[in-house]
Amino acid sequence: MNIATFIIKNTWRNKRRAALTSLSVAVSLFLLTTLLTALRELTVPPEDVGASLRIAVRNKISLANTLPAKQRGNIQKIPGVALVSPLTFFGGRFKEDDGIGFAQFGLDADLLIGIFGEANLPPEQFDAFKKDRRACLVGRDSATRHGMKIGDRITVKGGIYPCDLDLILAGIYYGTIDDRNLYFHHTFLDEAMGNWGQVGTWWVKVKSAEQVPEVIRAINATFANTSAEVLAETERSFQLGFISMLGNVTAFIGVLSSVVVFTLALVTTSTMSLTIRERFRELAILKALGFKNGEIAAFILAESFMLSAAGALLGVGGGWLLYSKMSVSQATAGIFPFFEVTPQIAGAGCFVAVILSLISAVPPIISACQLTVVDGLKTLD
Amino acid sequence: MVSIRDLSKVFYRGGQPVQALDNISLDIPSGEFLVLMGPSGSGKSTLMHLIAGMERATQGTCEVHGVDVAKLDESSLADWRSRNVGFVFQTFNLIPVLTALENVEMPLLLTKLSPARRREMAEAALDLVGLSDRAAHLPKQLSGGQEQRVAIARAIVTDPLLIVADEPTGNLDAHSAQEVLELLQALSHEPGKTIIMVTHDPKAAAYGSRVLHLEKGSLVAC
Ligand SMILES: Nc1ncnc2c1ncn2[C@@H]1O[C@H](COP(=O)(O)OP(=O)(O)OP(=O)(O)O)[C@@H](O)[C@H]1O
Numbered sequence: 001m002n003i004a005t006f007i008i009k010n011t012w013r014n015k016r017r018a019a020l021t022s023l024s025v026a027v028s029l030f031l032l033t034t035l036l037t038a039l040r041e042l043t044v045p046p047e048d049v050g051a052s053l054r055i056a057v058r059n060k061i062s063l064a065n066t067l068p069a070k071q072r073g074n075i076q077k078i079p080g081v082a083l084v085s086p087l088t089f090f091g092g093r094f095k096e097d098d099g100i101g102f103a104q105f106g107l108d109a110d111l112l113i114g115i116f117g118e119a120n121l122p123p124e125q126f127d128a129f130k131k132d133r134r135a136c137l138v139g140r141d142s143a144t145r146h147g148m149k150i151g152d153r154i155t156v157k158g159g160i161y162p163c164d165l166d167l168i169l170a171g172i173y174y175g176t177i178d179d180r181n182l183y184f185h186h187t188f189l190d191e192a193m194g195n196w197g198q199v200g201t202w203w204v205k206v207k208s209a210e211q212v213p214e215v216i217r218a219i220n221a222t223f224a225n226t227s228a229e230v231l232a233e234t235e236r237s238f239q240l241g242f243i244s245m246l247g248n249v250t251a252f253i254g255v256l257s258s259v260v261v262f263t264l265a266l267v268t269t270s271t272m273s274l275t276i277r278e279r280f281r282e283l284a285i286l287k288a289l290g291f292k293n294g295e296i297a298a299f300i301l302a303e304s305f306m307l308s309a310a311g312a313l314l315g316v317g318g319g320w321l322l323y324s325k326m327s328v329s330q331a332t333a334g335i336f337p338f339f340e341v342t343p344q345i346a347g348a349g350c351f352v353a354v355i356l357s358l359i360s361a362v363p364p365i366i367s368a369c370q371l372t373v374v375d376g377l378k379t380l381d
Numbered sequence: 382m383v384s385i386r387d388l389s390k391v392f393y394r395g396g397q398p399v400q401a402l403d404n405i406s407l408d409i410p411s412g413e414f415l416v417l418m419g420p421s422g423s424g425k426s427t428l429m430h431l432i433a434g435m436e437r438a439t440q441g442t443c444e445v446h447g448v449d450v451a452k453l454d455e456s457s458l459a460d461w462r463s464r465n466v467g468f469v470f471q472t473f474n475l476i477p478v479l480t481a482l483e484n485v486e487m488p489l490l491l492t493k494l495s496p497a498r499r500r501e502m503a504e505a506a507l508d509l510v511g512l513s514d515r516a517a518h519l520p521k522q523l524s525g526g527q528e529q530r531v532a533i534a535r536a537i538v539t540d541p542l543l544i545v546a547d548e549p550t551g552n553l554d555a556h557s558a559q560e561v562l563e564l565l566q567a568l569s570h571e572p573g574k575t576i577i578m579v580t581h582d583p584k585a586a587a588y589g590s591r592v593l594h595l596e597k598g599s600l601v602a603c
């Protein structure tokens with residue numbers, strides 16, 4: 001036997017308690033990992049995807065206010081701009097009785113793939129879509145749900161706009177973060193509205209990521225002091241604009257994380273204190289045999305560390321495994337496109353576990369050190 | 382071997398002094414199997430704790446092999462105990478998660494011996510108390526008498542010159558008690574070993590080479 005065996009046997013002597021403690025550490029660290037990953041995803045924009053090249057331009061007053069179609073030429077002229085397409089949220093209903101609908105967007109059909117490059121669909125379907133001004137594309141999820149086939153007539157009743165759209169399904173796309181939307185020709189909406197001359201938003205594709213900030217500035221400046229001032233922002237912050245309507249999410253996540261860690265510290269500290277208190281008599285024996293406070297403190301610390309380490313392995317490791325296997329992007333409708341547990345986040349989780357094992361070992365170490373041999377022997381089992 | 386001079390111990394309980402030991406002087410030569418008897422609360426355990434360096438005296442000196450135990454600091458005292466004293470308690474006090482052999486090996490973890498040598502010594506000690514066949518058993522799988530014999534093996538594994546036993550047969554049936562007492566007696570015949578045993582049982586006391594009576598913290602003649 002050696003010291004390590006002794007510590008391991010001690011740690012798992014009360015198997016249920018050790019398992020429950022490790023499990024509560026695991027669940028909390030899993031939660032923490034999730035929160036930190038969410039926080040990172042919300043604050044750090046994704047780097048390597050078309051999204052980082054896309055700029056959303058909306059009316060400065062609110063999303064509900066439209067923009068004049070004639071702005072397009074001005075935007076197109078700005079250096080760094082590759083493509084510009086209108087994108088108007090139609091907000092209609094596909095079937096009266098269907099609660100779960102899907103969004104419909106009018107855009108420039110020619111530019112769909114150019115701007116939203118992630119969408120996959122057979123080239124002949126895309127061609128068919130471009131050729132017919134009544135054509136539309138639907139995401140695979142919606143097509144499956146509603147049993148749509150190519151060539152079907154799709155009627156969308158207007159909600160925001162006082163017109164109905166009578167469309168023909170030309171293609172079914174897949175592979176975007178949200179394969180549910182319906183896309184149709186913006187020109188079709190314009191006609192249905194009687195030469196409307198307005199668009200909901202502009203979506204701009206920039207030539208390179210470095211030019212994005214400059215292009216955003218230029219677009220905002222171009223329409224400053226006009227009757228339709230705009231707010232240009234990256235697609236990411238455009239999406240986050242929706243999220244932040246729910247409140248200050250990042251601060252909320254920060255508070256939540258602290259609460260998780262704090263609660264966890266309370267749980268592990270009380271468990272460790274209880275565990276060691278039950279063993280005062282044995283600790284007194286060890287002291288009688290000649291073990292010193294330093295050694296006894298090391299035993300307690302090692303035990304606390306083992307419980308936390310098991311929890312960290314399970315919680316952080318489990319989180320990493322889960323999020324790398326499951327598609328968080330789909331589960332959150334694209335709000336979290338990657339949800340990657342980075343080494344830094346895993347490291348932070350493990351660091352918290354180490355600190356936790358230190359903190360929870362302190363009170364039992366103090367009481368174990370204060371224990372005298374004779375007093376310890378008098379405690380009952 | 383043990384030389385005690387004017388030893389007193391006062392406890393304070395709720396501000397009230399309790400004189401557990403009152404000016405005791407006593408010499409215990411090497412090779413003695415000393416039995417301490419006396420009514421409950423007379424100070425038997427306290428005297429034993431002072432000699433074994435588990436507690437400090439209020440007054441007086443207690444020299445064991447020329448070392449004044451009370452003068453050592455906490456850490457040196459712990460070292461001294463690990464090298465010089467073996468403990469046997471009424472309630473066996475084995476570590477429940479360790480096997481008999483591991484319990485016996487425990488004190489050796491404080492030495493610089495190799496793992497193989499530690500194991501060898503633990504096996505020898507367990508053999509001496511006749512429990513080689515129980516090496517892999519946990520304390521809860523042993524009878525009370527066997528547990529106490531494992532405890533004795535743990536007490537002797539470091540080959541200490543002083544063995545203290547506080548009512549070692551208090552929780553045992555007559556047969557197991559006899560085994561334990563015979564074991565202690567045999568140990569006391571080993572050269573240089575001193576054994577101090579506290580007991581309430583006159584039959585147990587008969588195994589000792591000398592019996593001392595304590596009453597209200599003082600030695601009394603019988
Ligand atoms: N830690 C303590 N605090 C206060 N008083 C104590 C303490 N330890 C012992 N005493 C008192 O000292 C006296 C002697 O106690 P001790 O334990 O030595 O008696 P004992 O002879 O071993 O008794 P028993 O046969 O019941 O074990 C008793 O009056 C006891 O109450």
Ligand SMILES: [Mg+2]
Pocket residue numbers: 425426427547
């Ligand atoms: Mg006693």
